[in-house]
Amino acid sequence: MSFSSRSYVNRYIPSNRFPKGVQWLLIVNIVIFVLHWLGPPLSVILKGLALVPSQGLMGLRVWQVFTYMFLHADVWNLVWNMLALWMFGAELERTWGTQKFVRYYLICGVVAGVAVIILTYAFGQQDRPVFGSNGAIYGILAAYALVFPDATLLFGFLIPMKSRYFVMIIGAIVFFRTFPVSVADTALLFGMVAGYLLLRGNKLRSQIRQPIVAGYKDWKLRRAKKKFEVYLKRRDSGSDRWVN
Numbered sequence: 001m002s003f004s005s006r007s008y009v010n011r012y013i014p015s016n017r018f019p020k021g022v023q024w025l026l027i028v029n030i031v032i033f034v035l036h037w038l039g040p041p042l043s044v045i046l047k048g049l050a051l052v053p054s055q056g057l058m059g060l061r062v063w064q065v066f067t068y069m070f071l072h073a074d075v076w077n078l079v080w081n082m083l084a085l086w087m088f089g090a091e092l093e094r095t096w097g098t099q100k101f102v103r104y105y106l107i108c109g110v111v112a113g114v115a116v117i118i119l120t121y122a123f124g125q126q127d128r129p130v131f132g133s134n135g136a137i138y139g140i141l142a143a144y145a146l147v148f149p150d151a152t153l154l155f156g157f158l159i160p161m162k163s164r165y166f167v168m169i170i171g172a173i174v175f176f177r178t179f180p181v182s183v184a185d186t187a188l189l190f191g192m193v194a195g196y197l198l199l200r201g202n203k204l205r206s207q208i209r210q211p212i213v214a215g216y217k218d219w220k221l222r223r224a225k226k227k228f229e230v231y232l233k234r235r236d237s238g239s240d241r242w243v244n
Contacts, residue, residue: 019093021102026082029133032070033078046071053117053126053184065113066106071131081133088144095147104198108139108191115190123183130184135191138174141167142195167192 036046051068055061072078093101112135120126144151145167153166161169171192178185 019090019098019101021093021098021105022085022089025085025089025102025105029070029072029078029082033072033075036071047129050129050131051113051116052129053120056113056117057121057126065110065117068113068130069106069109069133069136072133073131077132077134081137084137085133085140088140092140092143092147104143104195105136105140107198108142108194109133109136111194112136112138112188112191115187116184119183119187123180125183128182128184130188132188134185135188138171138189138192139195139198141170142192143199146196146199 032046035042037043049064049067050071051064052061056064072081089101089105092104096104113130115135116130117126120128145164149162149164151163152160153163155161155166155169171189174189175186180186
């Protein structure tokens with residue numbers, strides 16, 4: 001079998017069906033990075049779009065939980081995020097359609113931004129600016145593992161493994177590398193949590209609610225049975241008084 005014909009290599013080879021949502025997300029992120037790299041005055045304006053938790057909460061700059069995901073601190077942050085968007089996002093968009101894919105991407109990014117604000121106020125570092133689409137990309141990884149759990153990926157571009165294990169390892173690496181050194185970077189993992197809940201929320205709620213509903217119904221049945229037994233005892237004791 002040739003290397004290029006293997007299933008885990010196909011996603012790294014460009015497709016003629018390059019979806020529009022991924023295309024535009026790549027273009028917007030790259031253009032904004034170039035504009036920021038060109039320096040003042042555009043860089044000063046764009047810097048105000050980064051997420052600074054103290055500004056987002058106390059300064060009511062609520063747009064920052066959305067705009068921060070289109071800024072990147074350096075070229076490597078941009079390259080790795082856009083590479084992940086291309087490799088995993090394209091297949092998801094072909095499966096879901098552009099509208100659902102873009103909506104999912106943005107929701108994961110926004111939830112991760114909100115988590116940054118909450119956790120930095122809980123643990124500190126609320127004045128540190130946060131850049132990057134990491135939160136949205138973590139959501140894309142989570143979705144890929146859920147939609148294609150048995151797809152084979154190359155960890156470190158060398159070691160084949162199932163996508164669900166790949167994503168768990170990535171999440172663990174990010175967590176242990178960032179917490180508690182950078183609470184904001186750790187909080188971006190909530191993009192992965194948001195993605196899981198968006199895709200498995202109904203099933204999870206059903207799994208949680210089912211034993212609760214079953215327990216409640218069982219309690220009502222036992223309660224009704226007990227009431228009926230009390231009623232029968234009262235009726236029997238009342239009828240005994242009329243027996244000669």
